[in-house]
Amino acid sequence: MVLSNISTCTVEDVASSGNAVRFFQLYVYKRRDISAQIVQRAEKSGYKAIVLTVDAPRLGRREADIENRFMSSHFACNGCTSVVVLSTDVNSDEGSKVEAFVKETFDASLCWEDIEWLKSITNLPILFKGVLTHEVARKAVEVGVAGIVVSNHGGRQLDYTPTTISVLEEVVDAVGGKVHVLLDEGVRRGTDVILLHVGRPVIYDLAAKGERWIIEMLKDVFELTMALCGCPGVMDITRSHVRTECDELHSML
Numbered sequence: 001m002v003l004s005n006i007s008t009c010t011v012e013d014v015a016s017s018g019n020a021v022r023f024f025q026l027y028v029y030k031r032r033d034i035s036a037q038i039v040q041r042a043e044k045s046g047y048k049a050i051v052l053t054v055d056a057p058r059l060g061r062r063e064a065d066i067e068n069r070f071m072s073s074h075f076a077c078n079g080c081t082s083v084v085v086l087s088t089d090v091n092s093d094e095g096s097k098v099e100a101f102v103k104e105t106f107d108a109s110l111c112w113e114d115i116e117w118l119k120s121i122t123n124l125p126i127l128f129k130g131v132l133t134h135e136v137a138r139k140a141v142e143v144g145v146a147g148i149v150v151s152n153h154g155g156r157q158l159d160y161t162p163t164t165i166s167v168l169e170e171v172v173d174a175v176g177g178k179v180h181v182l183l184d185e186g187v188r189r190g191t192d193v194i195l196l197h198v199g200r201p202v203i204y205d206l207a208a209k210g211e212r213w214i215i216e217m218l219k220d221v222f223e224l225t226m227a228l229c230g231c232p233g234v235m236d237i238t239r240s241h242v243r244t245e246c247d248e249l250h251s252m253l
């Protein structure tokens with residue numbers, strides 16, 4: 001389970017809500033003291049890693065949000081992670097209030113050197129979320145992250161970003177087994193599953209049934225897919241079970 005620091009629940013509420021392994025997803029604020037406070041609360045509450053999102057220095061142009069003048073419920077909630085410590089009185093009568101909030105509060109100047117700062121305020125492993133290229137993956141290993149989440153933010157940040165599955169191999173090759181590589185985006189069926197994070201399916205579960213229906217379906221179909229691919233266990237799944245467009249071109253040569 002990953003909690004975002006613009007969640008509607010407090011770090012502590014989520015920590016006490018069940019037994020899942022929890023990671024804390026961090027957006028770094030211009031007010032570094034506040035970010036440090038949140039990270040330390042996450043560490044104290046038993047989160048196992050900090051997932052630093054690196055693909056959102058600004059919010060992407062979300063046209064529906066602009067048109068609907070989107071205002072997230074966390075702007076009206078007194079218990080959530082950001083409202084506790086940040087003013088949400090953003091100056092925007094038009095467009096998306098979330099976009100205005102992000103522009104006003106997130107630190108768009110975040111850069112590689114800041115990883116040292118993050119390491120200095122936490123003992124938790126740091127994962128980089130939003131990596132899509134081998135260059136960034138290599139640099140992330142160099143600065144000492146524990147893992148990489150190959151993600152395009154569910155396609156919500158920038159049009160024309162590649163699908164994550166199409167760049168997974170390049171990232172895995174670049175890190176050479178030195179750090180963990182996770183993936184999210186577009187996982188909707190058990191046949192899509194290898195090792196990954198899911199975003200929207202969890203929300204669909206909550207909206208449609210309030211239960212673990214989609215997650216169970218992913219698990220069931222994943223097990224079926226393994227059986228049909230002749231893989232008794234997860235460790236039996238190998239690169240050769242996936243055929244990409246590139247492989248098809250190679251086989252034609």
Ligand SMILES: Cc1cc2nc3c(=O)[nH]c(=O)nc-3n(C[C@H](O)[C@H](O)[C@H](O)COP(=O)(O)O)c2cc1C
Pocket residue numbers: 004005006025053129151152153154155156184185186187197198199200201
């Ligand atoms: C409603 C919504 C809110 C999200 N909020 C965050 C967030 O606060 N921080 C973050 O790093 N990613 C956020 N994401 C992106 C997800 O973490 C994840 O990268 C993406 O949803 C994965 O794609 P999928 O939804 O196709 O599985 C959000 C996605 C959605 C749909």
